[in-house]
Amino acid sequence: MKRCNRTRPALLPGLTLALGLGLGLALALGPTAARAAERAIDKEMVIPATVEQAWGAWTTREGIVSFLAPEARIEPRVGGAFQIHFDPGAAPGSKGADDMRFLALQPMKMISFDWNAPPSLPEARTQRTFVVVRFAPVDERSTRVTLHHTGWGEGGEWDQAYAYFDRAWGVVLGNLKKRFDQGPVDWAPWLQRLEQARAPALARP
Numbered sequence: 001m002k003r004c005n006r007t008r009p010a011l012l013p014g015l016t017l018a019l020g021l022g023l024g025l026a027l028a029l030g031p032t033a034a035r036a037a038e039r040a041i042d043k044e045m046v047i048p049a050t051v052e053q054a055w056g057a058w059t060t061r062e063g064i065v066s067f068l069a070p071e072a073r074i075e076p077r078v079g080g081a082f083q084i085h086f087d088p089g090a091a092p093g094s095k096g097a098d099d100m101r102f103l104a105l106q107p108m109k110m111i112s113f114d115w116n117a118p119p120s121l122p123e124a125r126t127q128r129t130f131v132v133v134r135f136a137p138v139d140e141r142s143t144r145v146t147l148h149h150t151g152w153g154e155g156g157e158w159d160q161a162y163a164y165f166d167r168a169w170g171v172v173l174g175n176l177k178k179r180f181d182q183g184p185v186d187w188a189p190w191l192q193r194l195e196q197a198r199a200p201a202l203a204r205p
Contacts, residue, residue, distance in 0.1 A: 041149040041166050045173035046142055049180040051108050054135050054143040057176060058111055067179035068172060069096060070187035078102055082113040087194050094119045103130065110134045115149065117161040124157035145173060 047054060057063035064072040064084060071085040079101055086096035093099075097116060104112040112132045117124035129151035136144045147169055152162050175185060 038150060039152045039154075039162065041147070041162070041169055043147045043169045043173050044144065045177055046138055046144050047173075047177045047180050048142055050141065051135050051137050051143050053180070054145055054176075055108050057179065058133055059105070065187075066184035067175045070191055071095075076102060076105060076111075078104060089191070089194060089198065090119075108135060117157065118164065121157040121161050121164075124153075124161040127153065127158075129161075145176065147173065 049057070057067060059074065059076040061072050061074045064074055069084045069086045071088040073081045073083040073085075075081040082097070082100045082102050083095075084097040084100065088095060090096075096118075100114050100116065102111060102113050104110070110132060112130065114128045115131050116128055119125060129149060132148045132150075134146045134148075136146075138144050149165060149169060152158055179185065
């Protein structure tokens with residue numbers, strides 16, 4: 001008994017051609033196509049510091065406090081704390097990047113850490129994104145610092161968080177440059193404003 005299989009031979013050449021064209025296009029484009037589909041924040045700054053100084057600014061408590069936040073807990077090892085407290089006086093869990101950690105470190109070359117949204121975006125804050133910071137010498141006295149922030153969702157608070165950090169990371173790298181141009185950040189006015197903002201709530205019975 002003969003099998004009725006007339007449609008399959010007609011469809012297979014077209015399907016094979018489509019798959020072949022798709023595979024060929026993917027191979028031709030390489031990883032660029034995948035990167036284009038992934039939303040990310042990319043920032044860069046050349047700072048007047050050696051690679052060793054730039055590395056220390058991101059991997060020690062003293063370094064973080066000099067440009068990024070008034071308080072921090074830093075343990076530069078895989079799985080170690082990368083806890084950045086923008087508001088040290090806030091309740092636990094609301095200080096900033098309270099529970100973040102290092103994901104990878106290549107001495108004098110790269111660090112990676114997870115990150116969360118600010119407390120004002122509670123839904124996005126329950127999730128995590130990922131940041132990679134790289135260090136490359138420009139000359140003996142300057143270093144190029146590049147920052148790549150990825151792992152974003154779509155819509156709602158994700159979009160708000162993305163817009164927030166697209167602005168914030170530019171400010172952070174600007175403060176890093178300023179730290180080596182002019183000296184460490186004086187956090188006293190910032191902390192004073194935070195306490196003043198908290199005062200009305202604390203005064204309520």
